[in-house]
Amino acid sequence: MSTVRVPATAAATLHSAVVNWYATHARDLPWRAPHASAWSVLVSEIMLQQTPVVRVEPAWRAWMQRWPTPADLAAASPAEVLRAWDRLGYPRRALRLREAAAAITEHHDGEVPADEEALLALPGIGSYTAAAVAAFAFRRRSVVLDTNVRRVLGRLLSGTALPPPSPRRTEAEMAAEVLPADPEASARWNVAVMELGALVCTARSPRCGQCPVADQCQWRTSGYPADEHAARRRTQAWHGTDRQARGRVLAALRTQDELRPEEVRELWPDATQLERVLTGLRTDGLVSAIADLDGVVTGYRLPQG
Numbered sequence: 048m049s050t051v052r053v054p055a056t057a058a059a060t061l062h063s064a065v066v067n068w069y070a071t072h073a074r075d076l077p078w079r080a081p082h083a084s085a086w087s088v089l090v091s092e093i094m095l096q097q098t099p100v101v102r103v104e105p106a107w108r109a110w111m112q113r114w115p116t117p118a119d120l121a122a123a124s125p126a127e128v129l130r131a132w133d134r135l136g137y138p139r140r141a142l143r144l145r146e147a148a149a150a151i152t153e154h155h156d157g158e159v160p161a162d163e164e165a166l167l168a169l170p171g172i173g174s175y176t177a178a179a180v181a182a183f184a185f186r187r188r189s190v191v192l193d194t195n196v197r198r199v200l201g202r203l204l205s206g207t208a209l210p211p212p213s214p215r216r217t218e219a220e221m222a223a224e225v226l227p228a229d230p231e232a233s234a235r236w237n238v239a240v241m242e243l244g245a246l247v248c249t250a251r252s253p254r255c256g257q258c259p260v261a262d263q264c265q266w267r268t269s270g271y272p273a274d275e276h277a278a279r280r281r282t283q284a285w286h287g288t289d290r291q292a293r294g295r296v297l298a299a300l301r302t303q304d305e306l307r308p309e310e311v312r313e314l315w316p317d318a319t320q321l322e323r324v325l326t327g328l329r330t331d332g333l334v335s336a337i338a339d340l341d342g343v344v345t346g347y348r349l350p351q352g
Contacts, residue, residue, distance in 0.1 A: 051204040051221050058225045061203070061260055062236055068259035069239035072246065076100065077108065078183075079238070085159035085184035086151075087111055092176045092183075093144050098135050100245075106135055117148035118157045126349035129333065130301045138297060139331055143171025161185040182237050188230040190222045191237040195244025200225070202248060206265035208274040209250060292317075292324040296347075297333065305337065305348045 053061075077083065078091035090110060094103045110131060114120040120128070125142055132141035147169040151159055159180065160166055166177035178189035197210035197218055204221055211218075227233045247254045255261050266272070285291055292315045299306060299314055315321040325347070328334035337346040 051224065053204065053225050057263070058227075061225060061263065062227055062232070064259040064263075065239045065243055066232075066235050069235070069242055073239075073242055074100070074246075076104065083184075084115075085161070085180065086115075086117055088184040089147070089159055089176070089180050090144065092179050093140050093171070094135060096140060096176075097137060102135065106131075106133065114148075116157060117151040117159065120145055120148035121152045124351055125332070126351055129297065129349050133301065134294075134298070136294075138333055140171065142332055146170035147172060159184065161187065163187075163189060179237075182234045186231050186234045188226065188228070188233040189237070190219055190226060191241065192219055192222050193241060195241045195248075196222065196237070198250060199240050199244040199248045202253075202266035203260060203264050206269045206272065208266060208272060209276060211276050289320065289324050289327070292320060293328060293333075296321075296324065296328060297349075300334065300347065300349050305346045307346050308344060311347055 073079070076091075078087050087107075091103065091107055094107055094110075113131060114123065123145065125145065128141045128145050129138055132138050135141075150169050151157060155165070160169075161181060161184070163177045163181045166172050166180055167174065172180075175191070175193055178191045179193075181187040182189040182191050192214060194210070197214065200218070200221055201207040201210045204225070225236075227236050243258070247258050255264070255267055258264065261267055295314050296311065299310075311325070312318065312321065315324070325334065329336060332350055334347050335350045336344045337348060338344050
């Protein structure tokens with residue numbers, strides 16, 4: 048995929064159409080409110096990674112009520128954080144968010160930094176999250192490139208059905224090519240394109256008849272060519288996987304302070320797989336083992352500190 052050059056007039060037309068559509072159709076999400084704090088935006092971005100909005104919103108509300116500032120979360124124990132994270136999935140995100148809160152409290156006087164470089168230095172914050180927080184919390188000009196944006200821009204400008212499994216440099220260059228120069232306008236464009244991908248230009252059932260820029264879409268003009276990367280995409284199974292076993296162990300530990308080894312063994316039928324899962328959970332800092340004076344494991348619990 049080579050970088051697409053978009054004339055200024057064409058880019059301006061895209062900006063106007065997509066932003067006007069967003070003004071009418073955007074979902075009313077609490078982290079988008081004018082008064083939303085940078086911390087609340089950061090929390091939302093971490094929660095929304097690989098988790099749909101419908102599951103995130105109630106969890107986000109409860110989280111922000113319990114820990115409205117980074118200092119509040121930094122003071123919580125890992126066990127408290129993991130219990131509050133509940134079934135949002137990928138629980139390491141919760142621990143990394145707590146670590147980021149501690150770094151913000153210690154190094155930034157408890158305020159989320161506005162600079163992308165400073166955001167990237169926080170634990171668990173990658174390039175997408177840093178750009179998103181800079182754009183949505185601080186209205187800075189940043190290239191925000193999530194799966195939705197990649198899909199919309201790929202179809203619109205390159206005529207590709209779906210983006211490559213892994214982001215490419217040319218995609219960032221293409222996104223930068225059409226990013227408005229004005230910081231506030233760029234922030235609106237970023238969130239509008241993201242919303243268009245979430246609600247209209249979806250992966251499986253795009254609603255082209257509702258798209259404000261359908262007449263400029265290269266994918267549509269080309270007759271909707273098939274996904275060229277289909278052979279490289281794999282749908283991850285769930286039943287019987289280590290992920291399912293990890294989730295079962297963590298779910299049990301969220302409801303009990305401690306599980307004896309025999310209680311843990313009852314959670315999963317494959318003893319070898321379970322042992323591997325427990326080792327991984329301990330390595331990731333999600334589970335702590337309790338041992339006697341001889342070093343024999345007598346139980347498992349969520350990490351305490």
